[in-house]
Amino acid sequence: MCGIVGFIGKRACTDVLIDALKRLEYRGYDSAGIAIFEDDKIKTVKAKGKIKEGLVEKLKSEPIFTAVCGIGHTRWATHGEPSDVNSHPIGNGRVSIVHNGIIENYREIKSFLIGKGYGFESETDTETVAKLLDYYYEGDPIEAIEKAVGVIQGAYALGIIFREHKNKIFAVRKDSPLIVGKGKGESFIASDITAIIEYTREYYCLERGEIATLDENGIHFTDLHGEAIEKELFTADWDVESAQKGGYEHFMLKEIHEQPDAVRNTISPRIKDGLPDFGECGLTAEKLRAYKHIFIVGCGSAMHSGMVGKYLIEDLARTPVIVDIASEFRYRNPLVSDGDLVVIVSQSGETADTLEALKLSKAKGADTLAVVNVVGSSIAREADMVIYTNAGPEISVCSTKAYAVQVAFMYLLAFEVAYARGRIDEARCKELVNGLTEVPEKIQECLNDLSIYQYVASKIFNADSLLYIGRGLDNALSMEGSLKLKEISYIHSESYAAGELKHGTISLIEDGTPVIAVMTQSSLFEKMLSNVRTVKSRGAKVVAICRAAENLDADCADYKVGLPEADDLFLPLISTVAMQLIAYYTAVQRGCDVDKPRNLAKSVTVE
Numbered sequence: 001m002c003g004i005v006g007f008i009g010k011r012a013c014t015d016v017l018i019d020a021l022k023r024l025e026y027r028g029y030d031s032a033g034i035a036i037f038e039d040d041k042i043k044t045v046k047a048k049g050k051i052k053e054g055l056v057e058k059l060k061s062e063p064i065f066t067a068v069c070g071i072g073h074t075r076w077a078t079h080g081e082p083s084d085v086n087s088h089p090i091g092n093g094r095v096s097i098v099h100n101g102i103i104e105n106y107r108e109i110k111s112f113l114i115g116k117g118y119g120f121e122s123e124t125d126t127e128t129v130a131k132l133l134d135y136y137y138e139g140d141p142i143e144a145i146e147k148a149v150g151v152i153q154g155a156y157a158l159g160i161i162f163r164e165h166k167n168k169i170f171a172v173r174k175d176s177p178l179i180v181g182k183g184k185g186e187s188f189i190a191s192d193i194t195a196i197i198e199y200t201r202e203y204y205c206l207e208r209g210e211i212a213t214l215d216e217n218g219i220h221f222t223d224l225h226g227e228a229i230e231k232e233l234f235t236a237d238w239d240v241e242s243a244q245k246g247g248y249e250h251f252m253l254k255e256i257h258e259q260p261d262a263v264r265n266t267i268s269p270r271i272k273d274g275l276p277d278f279g280e281c282g283l284t285a286e287k288l289r290a291y292k293h294i295f296i297v298g299c300g301s302a303m304h305s306g307m308v309g310k311y312l313i314e315d316l317a318r319t320p321v322i323v324d325i326a327s328e329f330r331y332r333n334p335l336v337s338d339g340d341l342v343v344i345v346s347q348s349g350e351t352a353d354t355l356e357a358l359k360l361s362k363a364k365g366a367d368t369l370a371v372v373n374v375v376g377s378s379i380a381r382e383a384d385m386v387i388y389t390n391a392g393p394e395i396s397v398c399s400t401k402a403y404a405v406q407v408a409f410m411y412l413l414a415f416e417v418a419y420a421r422g423r424i425d426e427a428r429c430k431e432l433v434n435g436l437t438e439v440p441e442k443i444q445e446c447l448n449d450l451s452i453y454q455y456v457a458s459k460i461f462n463a464d465s466l467l468y469i470g471r472g473l474d475n476a477l478s479m480e481g482s483l484k485l486k487e488i489s490y491i492h493s494e495s496y497a498a499g500e501l502k503h504g505t506i507s508l509i510e511d512g513t514p515v516i517a518v519m520t521q522s523s524l525f526e527k528m529l530s531n532v533r534t535v536k537s538r539g540a541k542v543v544a545i546c547r548a549a550e551n552l553d554a555d556c557a558d559y560k561v562g563l564p565e566a567d568d569l570f571l572p573l574i575s576t577v578a579m580q581l582i583a584y585y586t587a588v589q590r591g592c593d594v595d596k597p598r599n600l601a602k603s604v605t606v607e
């Protein structure tokens with residue numbers, strides 16, 4: 001997903017911009033560029049490909065910059081293929097911009113501007129904004145921005161420079177993220193704090209209808225009419241070290257190992273006297289008793305955490321839960337109304353579809369609860385109530401710890417709904433909460449010896465296709481296990497309810513097809529054994545993920561991944577770690593770019 005940076009200070013800006021752009025690489029991109037003030041001109045250098053091989057190489061053949069102010073961008077192509085010309089910054093020498101988001105009415109704007117004599121070089125929606133700003137510019141940048149944002153529709157975060165306003169950056173946004181960093185004698189704009197945390201921890205969140213002006217005197221905020229406004233300054237408590245790999249080969253592996261702490265950090269602030277407590281965000285027992293329906297909405301791994309939530313809440317609280325993919329939810333006129341609770345789950349808090357699902361839920365009168373990881377993100381700010389999952393920055397595109405903490409939260413939510421609705425008594429609720437607090441230790445046990453995951457990976461890494469099967473909670477958790485494997489190893493993988501296999505998907509099994517059977521639920525164990533035997537007799541190579549103490553016959557599983565002893569309710573959450581590690585080592589053995597899988601973006605801020 002596109003990344004924006006901008007810098008004004010006293011030192012050479014090129015190094016700062018490149019460094020900040022590299023820190024946004026995790027968002028996924030296919031080209032990068034910068035535009036800086038050099039003498040009385042705007043100089044732009046941009047290139048398709050990775051920053052190191054593309055932009056940095058190109059900069060070597062250009063004169064050395066002494067500029068102190070500029071903007072930069074990593075582009076994730078939406079309108080027009082990845083190419084030098086479609087890369088940002090985009091402009092015409094008088095004005096240059098970097099853009100994240102999608103301009104929905106760009107065709108209309110383009111034909112208007114063509115009618116006014118403008119030519120277009122790129123296929124991007126962004127170029128229409130650059131030229132529109134130029135069209136409106138008559139000497140006052142704020143006035144030009146005000147007019148342009150009155151015309152453009154869609155989502156945008158924009159960093160803008162005007163040749164006639166040397167060493168000044170302007171920023172404006174709607175629906176796409178942008179922060180403004182305040183350093184010592186220098187200022188920044190960035191898509192997120194990770195980009196600039198090396199330089200400052202202090203930042204402002206730019207809101208819709210606000211314009212930030214950054215120059216050598218500091219940062220100045222105005223509304224769209226040029227009236228000055230005061231803004232709250234936030235301080236990021238993430239340290240630089242935690243945003244780096246910390247000795248692990250990949251961020252993904254590091255983040256998998258951070259899960260015991262991450263889960264503790266998520267649950268412990270929400271436990272009071274041994275019971276769940278969501279008082280911090282205003283989600284009271286009274287409210288939980290009164291809600292007519294509970295919806296859980298998200299994308300990707302976040303949605304998968306909702307599937308676990310559904311199983312848990314329905315089982316423990318006997319309350320129906322509707323789980324939906326945000327991109328479907330927002331376009332199918334969902335039956336959400338006043339009196340319902342919509343839980344919006346998102347690691348980044350910026351996913352465009354999820355944000356829109358949230359807005360729709362609010363418009364329909366529902367109470368909204370955001371479960372997000374990034375403090376101050378758009379979804380967190382927009383929702384009625386917020387739970388921060390406290391997992392720390394997740395850099396690997398493939399989500400691991402952020403998913404685990406979302407699931408951990410689902411457990412606590414299920415306990416609280418069940419308790420509030422009188423389905424369990426205080427003693428049982430305390431017992432359940434206590435069980436959850438033991439999960440981090442069990443996850444740690446799974447991390448103490450990694451050899452079994454490496455061994456299993458060595459047996460499956462050559463496969464073209466494989467299946468995950470499970471029942472009950474194992475089915476819900478396997479969806480995520482399968483997604484992990486497919487995301488990073490590029491092996492086709494499907495997760496299937498074990499009992500449903502016989503109605504079609506079993507035809508995919510042939511000699512040697514790996515089947516990963518998740519079998520943690522005692523009450524469903526015998527049923528799973530039958531399913532496993534069925535696939536095995538058709539040639540499947542079975543990897544069973546189950547309690548270490550379980551004795552499996554040779555006619556059943558080829559390989560066993562043993563899990564520590566825990567209650568049936570919690571074992572699926574623990575098994576997640578095993579599935580993540582199998583996916584990780586499989587991808588490593590296939591030589592894949594684990595942290596930056598092809599075609600994927602960490603934060604999908606466009607539809």
Ligand code: G6P
Pocket residue numbers: 298299300301302345346347348349350351354397398399600601602603604
């Ligand atoms: C992208 C990421 C996924 C993530 C999904 C939702 O597709 O690659 O890992 O699960 O977005 O992201 P969110 O930030 O809303 O949880």
